[in-house]
Amino acid sequence: xxxxxxxxCQFTPAIQLFLLRSVHPWxxxxxxxxxxxxxxxxxxxxxxxxxxxxxxxxxxxxxPPAQTCCGQPMANTGCNADAKPVAQHFLTTFEPYDYxxxxxGSCVAMVRHHYHxxxxxxxxxxxxxxxxELCEFLVDVLKVTPPRHAFxxxxxLHQSCHGLRExxxxxxxxxxxxxxxxxxxxLEGLQGIEFCNLQRPDECCGFGGTFAVAEEAVSCMMGDDxxxxxxxxxxQVMTAGDMSCLMHLEGLIRRQRKxxxxxxxxxxLAGRQPQQV
Amino acid sequence: xxxxxxQILTAVRANQPPATPVPQVKGTWIEYDxxxxxxxxxxxxxxxxxxxxxxxxxxxxxxxxxxAYQSATRICSLVPGVGDSSVHLDSLARAHELDQLDxxxxxxxxxxxxxxxxWISDAAIKYRALLFMAEHLIVVVPANGLVPHMHAxxxxxxxxxxxxxxxxxxxxxxGPSKTADIEQSLVIGAQGPRSSAVFLLR
Amino acid sequence: xSHATLATEFVADRxxxxxxDSALWFVRSKRDKCAQxxxxxxxxxxxxxxxxxxxxxxxxxxxxEFERNATANGIQVHWxxxxxxxxxxxxxxxQERNVKLLAKSKSMLTEECHLNPYLEKxxxxxxxxxxxxxxxxxxxxxxxxIVLPAIHIKKEEVGELFHEKLGTIAGEFQPEYLTExxxxxxxxxxxxxxxxxxxxxxxxxxxxxxVVCTNEGNADLGASLPSLHxxxxxxxxxxxxxxxxxxxxxxxxxxxxxxxITTYSSHFHAPRLGGELHVVLVDNGRSKLLASExxxxxxxxxxxxxxxxxxxxxxxxxxxxxESPVAGPIGSVLGPARxxxxxxxxxxxxxxxxxxxxxxxxxxxxxxxxxxxxxxxxDEKLVPxxxxxxxxxxxxxxxxxxxxxxxxxxxxxxxxxxxxxxxxNRLNGWGRQxxxxxxxxxxxxxxxxxxxx
Ligand code: SF4
Numbered sequence: 001x002x003x004x005x006x007x008x009c010q011f012t013p014a015i016q017l018f019l020l021r022s023v024h025p026w027x028x029x030x031x032x033x034x035x036x037x038x039x040x041x042x043x044x045x046x047x048x049x050x051x052x053x054x055x056x057x058x059x060x061x062x063x064p065p066a067q068t069c070c071g072q073p074m075a076n077t078g079c080n081a082d083a084k085p086v087a088q089h090f091l092t093t094f095e096p097y098d099y100x101x102x103x104x105g106s107c108v109a110m111v112r113h114h115y116h117x118x119x120x121x122x123x124x125x126x127x128x129x130x131x132x133e134l135c136e137f138l139v140d141v142l143k144v145t146p147p148r149h150a151f152x153x154x155x156x157l158h159q160s161c162h163g164l165r166e167x168x169x170x171x172x173x174x175x176x177x178x179x180x181x182x183x184x185x186x187l188e189g190l191q192g193i194e195f196c197n198l199q200r201p202d203e204c205c206g207f208g209g210t211f212a213v214a215e216e217a218v219s220c221m222m223g224d225d226x227x228x229x230x231x232x233x234x235x236q237v238m239t240a241g242d243m244s245c246l247m248h249l250e251g252l253i254r255r256q257r258k259x260x261x262x263x264x265x266x267x268x269l270a271g272r273q274p275q276q277v
Numbered sequence: 278x279x280x281x282x283x284q285i286l287t288a289v290r291a292n293q294p295p296a297t298p299v300p301q302v303k304g305t306w307i308e309y310d311x312x313x314x315x316x317x318x319x320x321x322x323x324x325x326x327x328x329x330x331x332x333x334x335x336x337x338x339x340x341x342x343x344x345a346y347q348s349a350t351r352i353c354s355l356v357p358g359v360g361d362s363s364v365h366l367d368s369l370a371r372a373h374e375l376d377q378l379d380x381x382x383x384x385x386x387x388x389x390x391x392x393x394x395x396w397i398s399d400a401a402i403k404y405r406a407l408l409f410m411a412e413h414l415i416v417v418v419p420a421n422g423l424v425p426h427m428h429a430x431x432x433x434x435x436x437x438x439x440x441x442x443x444x445x446x447x448x449x450x451x452g453p454s455k456t457a458d459i460e461q462s463l464v465i466g467a468q469g470p471r472s473s474a475v476f477l478l479r
Numbered sequence: 480x481s482h483a484t485l486a487t488e489f490v491a492d493r494x495x496x497x498x499x500d501s502a503l504w505f506v507r508s509k510r511d512k513c514a515q516x517x518x519x520x521x522x523x524x525x526x527x528x529x530x531x532x533x534x535x536x537x538x539x540x541x542x543x544e545f546e547r548n549a550t551a552n553g554i555q556v557h558w559x560x561x562x563x564x565x566x567x568x569x570x571x572x573x574q575e576r577n578v579k580l581l582a583k584s585k586s587m588l589t590e591e592c593h594l595n596p597y598l599e600k601x602x603x604x605x606x607x608x609x610x611x612x613x614x615x616x617x618x619x620x621x622x623x624x625i626v627l628p629a630i631h632i633k634k635e636e637v638g639e640l641f642h643e644k645l646g647t648i649a650g651e652f653q654p655e656y657l658t659e660x661x662x663x664x665x666x667x668x669x670x671x672x673x674x675x676x677x678x679x680x681x682x683x684x685x686x687x688x689x690v691v692c693t694n695e696g697n698a699d700l701g702a703s704l705p706s707l708h709x710x711x712x713x714x715x716x717x718x719x720x721x722x723x724x725x726x727x728x729x730x731x732x733x734x735x736x737x738x739x740i741t742t743y744s745s746h747f748h749a750p751r752l753g754g755e756l757h758v759v760l761v762d763n764g765r766s767k768l769l770a771s772e773x774x775x776x777x778x779x780x781x782x783x784x785x786x787x788x789x790x791x792x793x794x795x796x797x798x799x800x801x802e803s804p805v806a807g808p809i810g811s812v813l814g815p816a817r818x819x820x821x822x823x824x825x826x827x828x829x830x831x832x833x834x835x836x837x838x839x840x841x842x843x844x845x846x847x848x849x850x851x852x853x854x855x856x857x858d859e860k861l862v863p864x865x866x867x868x869x870x871x872x873x874x875x876x877x878x879x880x881x882x883x884x885x886x887x888x889x890x891x892x893x894x895x896x897x898x899x900x901x902x903x904n905r906l907n908g909w910g911r912q913x914x915x916x917x918x919x920x921x922x923x924x925x926x927x928x929x930x931x932x
Binding site for chain 3: 280281283284285286288289290291292293295296297299300301302304305306307319323328338372373376377389391392393394404405406408409426427428430431434436440444445446447448449450451452453454455456457458459460461462464466467468469470479
């Protein structure tokens with residue numbers, strides 16, 4: 001049984017960490033922290049939150065500073081020749097680690113499912129097998145006990161498409177397949193949390209990478225529709241496993257000054273509270 | 278010059294991928310505890326009606342209560358003992374004379390509980406247009422022809438043939454004709470029958 | 480025009496776009512309910528997908544088997560390499576029999592071949608007898624959806640149109656009333672028609688027959704009154720066995736409109752007594768598509784329209800924004816296969832959300848095919864140059880951690896201190912309706928380094 005990351009004890013966090021590392025089975029595991037480029041540059045706190053969550057489980061987390069991007073923007077535009085060296089760079093950067101964990105379903109899906117033809121095939125399978133999205137890593141690999149700190153808010157869970165339909169982090173309304181919702185189970189134990197019932201629980205937000213700009217009109221309408229759905233459901237905080245969706249939605253929310261806080265799920269798991277509600 | 282047929286077949290043959298196996302159509306298909314209830318309930322949900330009856334008299338009695346039947350003047354029944362037939366297919370010069378036919382009463386072989394469909398062939402119907410021209414379609418099916426789903430229906434179904442061996446027409450018909458082409462609002466009675474009823478005869 | 484341009488026009492009327500979106504979402508929700516009622520749903524999809532893939536892998540044999548059996552049944556089989564040949568065959572059949580009026584039921588293939596204008600040019604009156612198709616035919620528009628051709632039109636507009644064409648009461652637009660008026664009109668056309676033309680949903684190699692599915696009964700009326708029945712089908716419509724229909728008929732209507740089955744699933748196997756039945760088998764690019772390992776599975780499509788109904792982009796941009804006989808995800812896969820340059824924007828009219836792949840009853844990996852098209856298009860330099868240039872630059876940037884980190888610093892610095900007018904202008908597609916993300920002083924990598932110290 002692994003310890004809860006909000007382990008109650010009187011030691012300082014540093015001592016806790018030391019004790020954890022020395023006693024539990026994951027202490028030998030080297031985890032490469034993958035912080036996607038836009039999170040690194042624009043949402044550093046999401047990166048910190050991810051790091052804190054992983055470390056609270058006693059993991060030996062490394063952040064290889066040579067990392068840049070997974071190559072998704074180029075690959076999704078069809079420019080595989082430009083994506084190739086980036087994917088190769090990603091591979092080299094993360095080669096030394098037992099696991100690669102990142103707070104983004106979309107980028108992890110890129111590494112896991114779309115490196116075919118970008119890097120050599122054996123490496124592709126090796127990398128795919130060890131790369132995880134944060135929530136699935138916590139649920140499937142670490143099998144953690146979900147945290148129980150207070151988060152007394154009405155939460156709208158935005159199910160990011162790549163997490164949902166590429167990584168299968170949860171059930172989706174199209175398919176008659178029962179699956180555990182790996183984002184939701186991690187949040188469910190929080191004190192006071194209440195999930196809102198969305199009318200369209202897994203519709204796309206309209207970000208879609210370059211789509212957000214190339215198809216700006218449709219993209220923004222999709223985003224507005226998602227926000228309206230969260231608002232009609234009474235959400236105070238909107239959260240998701242992908243900051244890219246949230247960047248787009250937050251952009252709309254801030255422009256329209258809507259009273260809806262936006263947080264990455266890692267931030268909630270790490271014990272952050274919403275800045276404005 | 279090779280014919281178009283040869284050109285197409287040659288191109289297809291050159292381009293088709295290596296053969297993959299044909300799967301078995303096998304599975305745990307849905308079953309219904311109350312199969313008659315399921316069938317009649319489904320018909321009701323699509324604007325039709327289903328009845329389980331024991332005799333032709335019972336069918337006639339039910340028909341007599343249907344407003345569409347009461348006001349009907351032109352009726353064509355191909356089910357002996359059911360309805361008062363006033364139109365006889367043999368006396369028509371062509372199918373077009375079925376226009377303004379109020380009621381058609383026909384036999385079907387199978388009924389499918391999962392979707393309310395009945396399997397009707399025109400092997401014994403001189404003008405198959407009858408099925409689509411009539412304002413109201415009444416179908417009589419043997420109750421033991423009721424199957425739970427389409428797989429069972431195809432297991433039982435034999436492609437209909439005329440007496441001279443020519444292949445006949447067959448259709449699964451589920452409820453009255455309908456459309457939702459104007460703003461997705463369902464309107465029953467598009468180009469074909471405006472209503473339908475199915476009698477499961479024990 | 481690009482999809483984005485046309486979509487922007489469609490979305491400009493937000494209320495109407497929202498109405499369009501919810502009409503289609505309603506259909507998608509009905510589909511969900513219907514699919515959820517069948518515990519075997521996912522295994523049916525898997526079997527359907529395998530049957531179709533198997534058929535593709537032996538298509539030549541099945542075509543020959545179909546032809547043999549159909550001919551034995553008294554059906555006359557024709558082969559057309561392309562749209563022009565298909566149209567010529569149909570015209571010849573009609574002219575030889577002195578046909579003046581053709582009652583046509585829905586067939587996406589004849590849309591693809593532009594059959595109507597061709598026949599009209601040769602003096603044949605063509606009446607589309609599906610209500611939705613009749614509406615768009617009168618409006619001189621192509622259908623905007625493969626199953627719901629008039630989904631983009633409001634009932635008030637249909638009311639006006641029918642007032643003009645059928646003399647219905649001005650200002651009346653109740654669907655019941657309008658449908659009744661169309662019924663009277665179309666029934667008259669069926670009685671007058673000299674020939675009927677239908678599409679084909681499934682053709683069965685084993686029996687040499689084919690199945691047509693409709694709700695209105697229009698295909699059956701058109702194929703039962705006139706003595707000539709022509710059925711046009713793409714060569715990919717084949718299935719091997721009669722009992723395979725059990726799988727496809729269970730999936731088709733549930734996926735399409737959320738009904739357990741269409742009202743009519745008509746099995747045609749021979750001409751009527753004294754009548755003629757002709758089947759035109761059309762290639763028109765299909766055999767070529769079969770060669771592509773990447774895209775051949777798009778030939779498995781049964782034209783249910785589920786991927787359109789679920790597509791968040793289709794729902795908000797309307798079928799006409801695709802300028803292609805088939806719109807939505809499957810249209811965006813098939814379009815570039817027909818004409819890559821003309822349809823180059825379609826694979827980008829997509830967020831890669833993957834919903835289409837999960838609804839597709841024959842499991843075509845639609846969003847992966849759209850992604851694969853992007854690559855093909857980029858290789859053929861059919862992706863706009865600015866996009867390609869940006870990706871080239873990004874590729875260079877991301878190859879060097881130092882360049883990347885420096886660019887990030889500079890970018891964030893600029894964002895923090897640039898005046899609003901400089902950041903939010905017409906060139907900034909992001910910023911027209913959205914704020915840019917906050918530009919923090921320090922990146923994660925900087926904070927990480929400081930934290931370790
Ligand atoms: S691609 Fe699939 S979902 Fe789309 S129309 Fe074809 S069969 Fe239906």
